[in-house]
Amino acid sequence: MKDPEMLDRDGEDGGAPILRICGASKAFGGVQALENVSFEVSQGMILGMIGPNGAGKTTLFNLISGLYPPDAGRIFFNEEEIQRLPTHQRVRMGIARTFQNLALFENMNVLENVMVGQHVRTRCGFWGAIARTTGVRREEAACRENALALLDMVGLVDQALKPSADLPFGWQRLLEIARALASRPRVLLLDEPASGLNALETGRLGDLILAIRNQGITIVLVEHDMSLTMSVSDRIIVLDQGRVLASGTPEEIQTHSAVRTAYLGEHCEQR
Amino acid sequence: MTQSSLHETVRIGLLTGAVAAAGILFDNAYHIQVLVFIGINTILTLGLNLLMGYTGQISLGHAAFYGIGAYTSAILTVHFQFSPWAALFPSLGLAVLVALIVGIPTLKLSGYYLAMGTLGFGMIVFIVFRELDFWTGGSSGLAGIPSLKIGSVDLMSGRNFYYLVWGAVLGTLVVSRRLIESRVGRALRSIHGSEHAAMAIGVNTQAYKLQVFVFSAFLAALAGFLYAHCIGFISPGSFDFMASVRMVTMVVIGGMASIWGALLGASLLTLLPEWLHAFADYEMIVYGLILMLVMIFLPQGLLRGLLDIYERSRNA
Numbered sequence: 001m002k003d004p005e006m007l008d009r010d011g012e013d014g015g016a017p018i019l020r021i022c023g024a025s026k027a028f029g030g031v032q033a034l035e036n037v038s039f040e041v042s043q044g045m046i047l048g049m050i051g052p053n054g055a056g057k058t059t060l061f062n063l064i065s066g067l068y069p070p071d072a073g074r075i076f077f078n079e080e081e082i083q084r085l086p087t088h089q090r091v092r093m094g095i096a097r098t099f100q101n102l103a104l105f106e107n108m109n110v111l112e113n114v115m116v117g118q119h120v121r122t123r124c125g126f127w128g129a130i131a132r133t134t135g136v137r138r139e140e141a142a143c144r145e146n147a148l149a150l151l152d153m154v155g156l157v158d159q160a161l162k163p164s165a166d167l168p169f170g171w172q173r174l175l176e177i178a179r180a181l182a183s184r185p186r187v188l189l190l191d192e193p194a195s196g197l198n199a200l201e202t203g204r205l206g207d208l209i210l211a212i213r214n215q216g217i218t219i220v221l222v223e224h225d226m227s228l229t230m231s232v233s234d235r236i237i238v239l240d241q242g243r244v245l246a247s248g249t250p251e252e253i254q255t256h257s258a259v260r261t262a263y264l265g266e267h268c269e270q271r
Numbered sequence: 272m273t274q275s276s277l278h279e280t281v282r283i284g285l286l287t288g289a290v291a292a293a294g295i296l297f298d299n300a301y302h303i304q305v306l307v308f309i310g311i312n313t314i315l316t317l318g319l320n321l322l323m324g325y326t327g328q329i330s331l332g333h334a335a336f337y338g339i340g341a342y343t344s345a346i347l348t349v350h351f352q353f354s355p356w357a358a359l360f361p362s363l364g365l366a367v368l369v370a371l372i373v374g375i376p377t378l379k380l381s382g383y384y385l386a387m388g389t390l391g392f393g394m395i396v397f398i399v400f401r402e403l404d405f406w407t408g409g410s411s412g413l414a415g416i417p418s419l420k421i422g423s424v425d426l427m428s429g430r431n432f433y434y435l436v437w438g439a440v441l442g443t444l445v446v447s448r449r450l451i452e453s454r455v456g457r458a459l460r461s462i463h464g465s466e467h468a469a470m471a472i473g474v475n476t477q478a479y480k481l482q483v484f485v486f487s488a489f490l491a492a493l494a495g496f497l498y499a500h501c502i503g504f505i506s507p508g509s510f511d512f513m514a515s516v517r518m519v520t521m522v523v524i525g526g527m528a529s530i531w532g533a534l535l536g537a538s539l540l541t542l543l544p545e546w547l548h549a550f551a552d553y554e555m556i557v558y559g560l561i562l563m564l565v566m567i568f569l570p571q572g573l574l575r576g577l578l579d580i581y582e583r584s585r586n587a
């Protein structure tokens with residue numbers, strides 16, 4: 001399944017990082033959710049991010065996508081500082097995400113969810129919508145075609161006209177990924193996409209993640225399913241209590257003793 | 272959707288036919304007047320529905336914009352000898368400007384700030400209408416508002432005003448439809464669905480909320496303008512808190528996020544007080560009850576609710 005050319009497990013590759021986090025911190029009241037977190041993601045890689053519940057993974061996504069401002073630290077996308085930009089501008093630049101607790105638009109059908117996902121790649125405004133010029137109609141038709149193609153990619157094209165809330169849970173996760181892809185991102189942040197999926201669905205999700213990466217989209221994958229994360233990720237970062245505990249290739253992480261104690265839940269016997 | 276747009280076109284065609292037919296069939300001046308009020312209320316409801324039903328933002332002071340449209344035009348025509356058509360643009364313009372001033376700070380924050388902000392705003396505007404009496408005539412109102420003319424045709428006479436108002440209703444319906452079925456409409460609905468998710472897919476939620484708020488204020492002012500020049504006399508009582516509640520009730524009865532429901536909600540709440548004269552004394556209670564019952568039993572609005580019940584009884 002993996003394309004050997006795309007795999008670059010040496011980690012420290014030459015390309016400029018597409019995403020760089022420098023000393024990001026965030027506290028909620030007394031809880032230090034993130035403390036001085038720094039790392040880079042190179043173009044075209046899949047970065048796995050693991051860590052126990054409450055480690056700060058979702059908070060990190062919220063900082064990157066701009067839903068919360070960081071208390072301190074800087075975030076670079078393509079060497080451009082973005083931590084002060086509003087979320088919608090970051091999406092336009094090419095950062096898309098999914099949510100751990102699904103955030104589909106339940107007042108829309110499946111197709112509309114993916115169409116609205118193309119918001120930053122379409123242009124029709126207030127007056128255009130009212131005038132409904134040929135240009136606007138053409139854009140609308142293209143938007144629809146793109147949405148159907150994306151639904152086809154995730155295997156939901158037959159569900160296009162169903163209310164999104166009527167889909168089974170696993171399909172809703174896929175729909176959210178299709179919606180995120182609709183913004184034609186360069187970086188895709190996936191927050192626990194396999195949670196709630198059965199083994200078969202998780203396997204397919206793994207294939208989908210690799211297919212997305214093979215389109216040149218960089219992925220940050222937060223996931224508790226170890227076999228999925230280990231099998232698709234080029235590198236892995238371990239977060240624990242808001243700090244980076246370790247980072248390395250999946251093999252390195254699996255043998256890292258601190259990680260095993262903190263996260264994998266194994267009591268490492270004294271060496 | 273091509274099919275549904277076709278359906279829509281047919282429906283709008285049917286409505287146009289019905290409007291024309293009613294204009295020919297009804298020759299009782301009172302009936303025509305009631306139809307005019309239904310039309311004016313439909314424009315109000317359509318505008319508020321875009322804001323509330325589709326975007327999920329609540330305004331409890333929309334009567335203020337209705338009043339700004341009515342009073343601005345009335346004052347300019349009565350005291351400053353503007354022709355009514357020349358007064359149309361400043362009336363709509365002022366409502367848009369005020370909506371921007373109210374909307375920019377309140378819509379920055381999500382949650383109920385708009386509801387609170389517009390509630391207070393509506394009360395202030397009501398007091399301004401009542402107290403600025405050298406212009407507005409205070410509580411006793413402002414009379415002698417000239418009627419609209421096109422060339423030498425006086426729109427006040429006969430059915431002409433009816434056609435003008437319903438022409439505006441049809442225009443508003445088509446515009447609302449087009450907005451809803453566009454990229455803009457999807458962005459508005461995404462805000463209703465989940466404001467966080469809307470941001471995360473790249474919708475500038477603040478800008479869209481402001482746009483739809485201003486547009487609904489614009490439509491309310493248009494309705495106010497028509498109202499003032501239709502009856503020639505206005506007083507603050509038509510634009511008080513109760514009037515705002517009435518508009519919200521029309522939206523809720525018709526069904527949030529339903530353009531055809533707006534027509535139904537506006538019709539029912541215009542006819543009800545006409546049919547039940549005792550209604551006026553209990554208006555507040557009746558609206559409260561209607562709002563409660565519809566929310567509990569028919570949360571999708573009367574139209575959708577009745578259709579559902581009908582379908583269920585047929586399938587049973």
Ligand SMILES: Nc1ncnc2c1ncn2[C@@H]1O[C@H](COP(=O)(O)OP(=O)(O)O)[C@@H](O)[C@H]1O
Pocket residue numbers: 028031032033051052053054055056057058059060
């Ligand atoms: N919006 C918030 N308000 C208050 N506390 C929060 C908020 N978001 C996250 N936290 C806290 O920050 C910490 C990290 O949470 P989170 O980023 O969700 O962890 P993870 O995704 O790794 O499970 C937790 O202690 C959580 O309770």
Ligand SMILES: [Mg+2]
Pocket residue numbers: 057058059100
């Ligand atoms: Mg999380």
